[in-house]
Amino acid sequence: MAHIKVEEGIPGIRSLVLFRPETGKPLYDLAQVLLRGPSPLTEAERELIAAYVSHRNGCNFCMSSHAAAARCLYGEDKNIVDEVLADMFRSNVSDKMKALLHIAGKVQISGKEVKPAEISAAKALGANDREIHDTVLIASCFSMFNRYVDGLASFTPTDPAVYEEMGKRMATGYVAPTRP
Amino acid sequence: MPHINFNNDFPGIRSAMAYSPETAAPMGVLAEILLRSTEGLQPAERELIGMYVSYLNDCFYCHHSHGEIACIYLGGDRALVEQVRKDYTQAPISEKLKSLLGIAAKVQQGGKFVTAEDVSNAKANGADDKDIHDTVLIAAAFCMFNRYVDGLATTTPTDMSSYPLRAQQIVDNGYGSHVYSAKQPV
Numbered sequence: 401m402a403h404i405k406v407e408e409g410i411p412g413i414r415s416l417v418l419f420r421p422e423t424g425k426p427l428y429d430l431a432q433v434l435l436r437g438p439s440p441l442t443e444a445e446r447e448l449i450a451a452y453v454s455h456r457n458g459c460n461f462c463m464s465s466h467a468a469a470a471r472c473l474y475g476e477d478k479n480i481v482d483e484v485l486a487d488m489f490r491s492n493v494s495d496k497m498k499a500l501l502h503i504a505g506k507v508q509i510s511g512k513e514v515k516p517a518e519i520s521a522a523k524a525l526g527a528n529d530r531e532i533h534d535t536v537l538i539a540s541c542f543s544m545f546n547r548y549v550d551g552l553a554s555f556t557p558t559d560p561a562v563y564e565e566m567g568k569r570m571a572t573g574y575v576a577p578t579r580p
Numbered sequence: 581m582p583h584i585n586f587n588n589d590f591p592g593i594r595s596a597m598a599y600s601p602e603t604a605a606p607m608g609v610l611a612e613i614l615l616r617s618t619e620g621l622q623p624a625e626r627e628l629i630g631m632y633v634s635y636l637n638d639c640f641y642c643h644h645s646h647g648e649i650a651c652i653y654l655g656g657d658r659a660l661v662e663q664v665r666k667d668y669t670q671a672p673i674s675e676k677l678k679s680l681l682g683i684a685a686k687v688q689q690g691g692k693f694v695t696a697e698d699v700s701n702a703k704a705n706g707a708d709d710k711d712i713h714d715t716v717l718i719a720a721a722f723c724m725f726n727r728y729v730d731g732l733a734t735t736t737p738t739d740m741s742s743y744p745l746r747a748q749q750i751v752d753n754g755y756g757s758h759v760y761s762a763k764q765p766v
Binding site for chain 2: 403404405416419420422423425426427429430433434437438457458459503506507510511512514516519529532533536537539540541543544545546547548549550551552553
């Protein structure tokens with residue numbers, strides 16, 4: 401049960417946004433611009449970073465839902481998502497993407513963990529400033545979302561089919577839920 | 581030196597926000613509601629939570645910036661801000677705020693660290709659901725802001741006399757794009 405009185409049966413962040421729509425709106429706006437707005441990273445790559453950070457934070461709701469969105473966006477290459485979650489360094493993502501995911505993993509621990517060596521490694525593999533910026537902000541952002549969702553013990557569905565549906569909806573973009 | 585070229589000389593989060601105004605806009609709106617709302621928790625209490633989480637995350641820029649903002653709201657009581665940072669359990673603040681700071685410290689470690697007991701203690705000390713919600717989201721949001729600031733190695737001003745001037749700008753005008761589009765106070 402959630403730590404505060406939210407509507408029963410509504411999963412994860414959606415229940416929290418319905419509890420406090422004033423903060424829900426900028427949170428969804430941020431997710432939309434960061435994960436769907438202009439970026440040299442594809443939407444699939446950005447969802448993969450989100451799922452990877454959520455996985456490292458042990459946030460099952462965010463990990464399962466953003467992994468589902470990433471699978472949806474990767475289409476035929478959807479196995480990439482499960483490879484990265486199982487063992488990022490041995491997965492089949494590009495070396496540049498591995499370097500960016502590695503930076504995201506450092507951000508998940510702490511901002512100070514990102515050292516010049518990680519940045520120059522990513523740049524040597526072709527990452528530009530915008531890609532590094534977006535990676536750091538996505539990882540930072542999910543360090544917030546994961547804590548928000550788990551810190552209030554919001555409802556985490558366990559049925560994978562629920563997440564598959566959620567992923568399809570998320571692939572089309574983020575709009576804050578409103579009361580029916 | 582920052583990890584990327586921001587094309588500006590602003591300090592801390594201001595440089596990253598100026599570099600990426602599209603993402604800065606919702607972040608500014610979020611900060612304005614979370615830190616300046618006067619419903620339930622007061623701005624001084626909200627800023628103390630932000631300051632404390634930033635301190636635990638060892639983010640010098642955010643820790644000192646929000647400490648100074650809290651100080652202004654507290655009528656210049658810097659000793660109180662320092663006491664909260666050093667050991668809030670001994671600070672002359674309400675039992676309610678103490679239990680909320682305890683919850684914020686758990687959130688800083690990870691969302692799952694917050695227990696039902698932490699929440700029921702806060703409720704016994706007079707916190708309502710909205711206070712608990714806002715505390716968790718403020719702490720979570722600073723886990724984002726702190727990582728954004730340090731993860732890109734933004735410039736941290738070393739001149740401590742500059743912090744109260746930027747703090748006054750926030751107290752006067754709130755959070756939003758003016759922090760990088762208007763003239764810097766220092």
